[in-house]
Amino acid sequence: MHLSLRARFGLLALAGIGLTAAGLVIGDWMKLQPCPLCIFQRLLYLLIALLALAGGLLPGWRRLWAALIGLTAAGGVATAAYQSWLQYYPDASRECGFGEPTLIEQIVDWFGVRWPSMFMATGFCSNKDWLFLGLSMANWSIVCFLGFMVAAVWLWVRRDER
Secondary structure: OOOOHHHHHHHHHHHHHHHHHHHHHHHHHHOOOOOHHHHHHHHHHHHHHHHHHHHHHOHHHHHHHHHHHHHHHHHHHHHHHHHHHHHHOOOOOOOOOOOOOOHHHHHHHHHHHHOHHHHOOOOOOOOOOOEEOOEEHHHHHHHHHHHHHHHHHHHHHOOOOO
């Protein structure tokens, strides 16, 4: 099945929005309290969706959009991996939310004040309150961000089709 470049970017945008929505629904359904790293990952999914929408609107710059999506996804992998480490070794790590706020916590707080139902961080980063097939939400987020990285590389190397 052949998809146009616009359709490929559109699917990436839908995936970013869908993952954000899934996190909100699961969190509400299971009464989970998102931590600053969870909210930051939510922001990264939305940024990927925004960049993918831009790629759909301006497909002539596909390599720029692919690079930005790939870099954002790499930041997501790093964030989710750090949260996974916090979850597996809570005693060996400094819990987020204590001490001086980090840049990530400041960004999350800024968004949380403006849209609390979507971006308010109230949980602890080391909590593993939700597991599916033995993996936490942070572990699944690594998989999803890796998927975005693969898609970004694929968009980068594919021939320029409209």
